[in-house]
Amino acid sequence: MKDTLAAPASGLSAAPVQLDLSGVSVRLGGRPVLSGLDLSLASARLGVVGRNGSGKSTLSRLLAGLIRPDGGTVRVNGRDLFADRRAALAEVGILFQNPDHQVIFPTVIEEIAFGLTQQGRPRAEAEEVARRTLAAFGVAHWDGAYVETLSQGQRHLLCLMAVAAMRPRLMILDEPFAGLDIPTRAQLRRALGRHEGALVHVSHDPDDLADCDRVLWLDGGGVRAEGPAGAVLEAYVAEMTRAGERDDLADLAG
Numbered sequence: 001m002k003d004t005l006a007a008p009a010s011g012l013s014a015a016p017v018q019l020d021l022s023g024v025s026v027r028l029g030g031r032p033v034l035s036g037l038d039l040s041l042a043s044a045r046l047g048v049v050g051r052n053g054s055g056k057s058t059l060s061r062l063l064a065g066l067i068r069p070d071g072g073t074v075r076v077n078g079r080d081l082f083a084d085r086r087a088a089l090a091e092v093g094i095l096f097q098n099p100d101h102q103v104i105f106p107t108v109i110e111e112i113a114f115g116l117t118q119q120g121r122p123r124a125e126a127e128e129v130a131r132r133t134l135a136a137f138g139v140a141h142w143d144g145a146y147v148e149t150l151s152q153g154q155r156h157l158l159c160l161m162a163v164a165a166m167r168p169r170l171m172i173l174d175e176p177f178a179g180l181d182i183p184t185r186a187q188l189r190r191a192l193g194r195h196e197g198a199l200v201h202v203s204h205d206p207d208d209l210a211d212c213d214r215v216l217w218l219d220g221g222g223v224r225a226e227g228p229a230g231a232v233l234e235a236y237v238a239e240m241t242r243a244g245e246r247d248d249l250a251d252l253a254g
Contacts, residue, residue, distance in 0.1 A: 014044040016038035017170045017198035019063065023072035026058050033058045034221045037072070041216075047229060048202040048211030049236055050218035056202045059098075060174045061219065063200060064094040076170065089119050097175040099155035102162075108134070108142045108150075112162045119166060133165040137191060153184035160191055173201045177208055206233045 024037040034055045050056050061067045062074050065081025065088040074080065081088035093115075097101045105111040109130050115125035134140050137157070142150075150158060156176065163171060173192070177185045192199070201209055209215055215232040219225040223234050 009130040014196060015169070015199050016042040016044045017046070018042045018075075018077050019046075019200075020075040020078075021072065024062065024069045024074060025071040026055075026062065026067070028058070032221055034062075034069075037222060039216070039223060039226070041214065041226065043200075043212075043214040044198045045214075046198070046200045046231075047120050047212035048200060048218060049206060049209060049215055049233065050204065050224075051240075052204060054218040055221045056137060056204070056218055057174055060094060060172050060200070060202050063170075064088065064092045064172055066094070086119075089115065089166065089168075091168060092170045092172060093166055093168035094172040094174060095156075095159055095163055095176050097178045099152070099159045102159045103147055103155060105194075106146055106148070108145045108147060108158060111147060111158060112165050115162055115166045129165055133161050136194070137161055153187070156180065156184070156188055156194075157191060160188065161210045164195060168197060170198045170200065171195050173199065173203075175203055176201075177203070184196070206237055209233060 012119055019039060019041055021037050021039040026034040037059075046066035048056050048059060058067070062069060063076055063081075065076075065083075065085065068082045076083070076091060079087050079091060080106065081091060103111055105114060109127055112133055113123065113126035116129055117123055121129070131140070131143055134142050139157070139161075147155065147158065160176075176188065180188070182213075196202075199212075199214060203209055209229060210233075212229045214227065215229045215236075216226045217232050217236050225235060
């Protein structure tokens with residue numbers, strides 16, 4: 001398999017990812033976050049939308065195999081990725097909202113090479129692939145750079161490159177544009193266009209999901225709607241507009 005990353009040819013469609021969740025429940029700190037989640041779908045570009053606290057980030061971690069559900073089963077392309085970490089490294093990569101929660105090494109090359117060594121590649125080969133990845137993204141001059149010298153937007157790009165270098169079949173984006181200015185968001189969008197696999201994009205902002213083919217709307221830890229992106233996002237925006245017109249901001253729950 002080639003390691004050089006290039007933008008997909010015009011009209012090239014990514015292979016869809018098959019997601020199967022049955023009776024999934026997750027509790028965090030004694031509080032239910034996801035409850036009785038049932039879902040079976042295939043999509044190459046899936047958006048996940050919902051208000052803060054709806055369970056979006058928990059779902060992204062479930063799909064990446066980072067946490068185990070308290071009840072039910074989760075399968076990504078037929079695999080339980082929590083039970084098979086080696087398969088998870090080949091199947092799924094995840095890009096978190098805050099790059100400082102993801103970066104663990106002091107240099108750019110070490111950060112990109114780490115995931116490749118976890119896949120079983122020798123260190124020298126991993127570092128060579130890391131350098132080719134930098135070149136493919138137009139930042140070959142970052143070779144030898146320290147992470148602490150990068151801006152916030154550049155750290156986002158570093159995390160994206162570290163995931164992309166492993167060539168996962170599915171990349172999960174957990175609010176990747178939050179807090180970024182417009183130029184940086186545009187640059188990251190172009191970089192994401194290089195990914196030839198499937199994408200699951202998690203966001204509370206419907207504008208981020210305009211390029212998705214299907215959208216899953218989470219509400220209160222369950223599925224509110226799932227279907228073609230246009231229809232689901234239209235319903236979500238209408239509901240959020242109605243919610244914004246209510247004067248209940250000061251109300252206490254319970």
